[in-house]
Amino acid sequence: xxxxxxxxxxxxxxxxxxxxxxxxxxxxxxxxxxxxxxxxxxxxxxxxxxxxxxxxxxxxxxxxxxxxxxxxxxxxxxxxxxxxxxxxxxxxxxxxxxxxxxxxxxxxxxxxxxxxxxxxxxxxxxxxxxxxxxxxxxxxxxxxxxxxxxxxxxxxxxxxxxxxxxxxxxxxxxxxxxxxxxxxxxxxxxxxxxxxxxxxxxxxxxxxxxxxxxxxxxx
Numbered sequence: 229x230x231x232x233x234x235x236x237x238x239x240x241x242x243x244x245x246x247x248x249x250x251x252x253x254x255x256x257x258x259x260x261x262x263x264x265x266x267x268x269x270x271x272x273x274x275x276x277x278x279x280x281x282x283x284x285x286x287x288x289x290x291x292x293x294x295x296x297x298x299x300x301x302x303x304x305x306x307x308x309x310x311x312x313x314x315x316x317x318x319x320x321x322x323x324x325x326x327x328x329x330x331x332x333x334x335x336x337x338x339x340x341x342x343x344x345x346x347x348x349x350x351x352x353x354x355x356x357x358x359x360x361x362x363x364x365x366x367x368x369x370x371x372x373x374x375x376x377x378x379x380x381x382x383x384x385x386x387x388x389x390x391x392x393x394x395x396x397x398x399x400x401x402x403x404x405x406x407x408x409x410x411x412x413x414x415x416x417x418x419x420x421x422x423x424x425x426x427x428x429x430x431x432x433x434x435x436x437x438x439x440x441x442x443x444x445x446x447x
Contacts, residue, residue: 305372
């Protein structure tokens with residue numbers, strides 16, 4: 229791992245899924261060709277469902293809200309929901325500078341989220357057979373990535389103060405036996421994305437041993 233790595237953090241605030249997806253694809257190509265440094269996109273989306281490349285479309289239930297857009301995307305995993313109150317992160321990272329291991333990368337993202345939750349007194353864990361971050365039998369953060377030429381895109385979604393009703397119309401990540409929760413629900417009080425974001429950034433930098441970074445909302 230190159231401890232001299234730097235990262236550009238793009239804090240987009242609230243931005244549409246379509247716009248951010250197109251941005252991801254452009255930045256991925258620019259990272260593959262060496263035109264930009266590693267980038268972490270942080271964003272909050274309007275309500276959308278996204279379906280991974282290996283998903284079972286029957287996990288989108290017939291009673292799903294018809295005003296919520298559905299996107300078939302190139303990440304791994306099944307179906308999930310993105311929406312207000314959810315902190316979404318899309319790392320565009322060249323793993324040649326870290327470790328050429330999908331398992332290590334996913335484990336590292338999970339660890340970033342576990343450490344972030346611990347800052348707020350939430351004891352979370354990973355499950356050996358199931359990707360994501362869990363509190364008991366409920367998932368508080370979902371992960372789904374794509375790696376092409378060892379450069380990543382897509383990433384993670386942490387439920388901070390998300391409206392869980394949208395999860396009732398899907399089988400989240402294809403796992404009917406588990407529930408979904410939020411930080412606010414676990415803490416029994418409202419918490420905002422702005423409160424969580426600095427902690428997540430700090431743990432992201434620490435886990436990947438990134439020495440320098442710059443935060444911007446322009447792209």
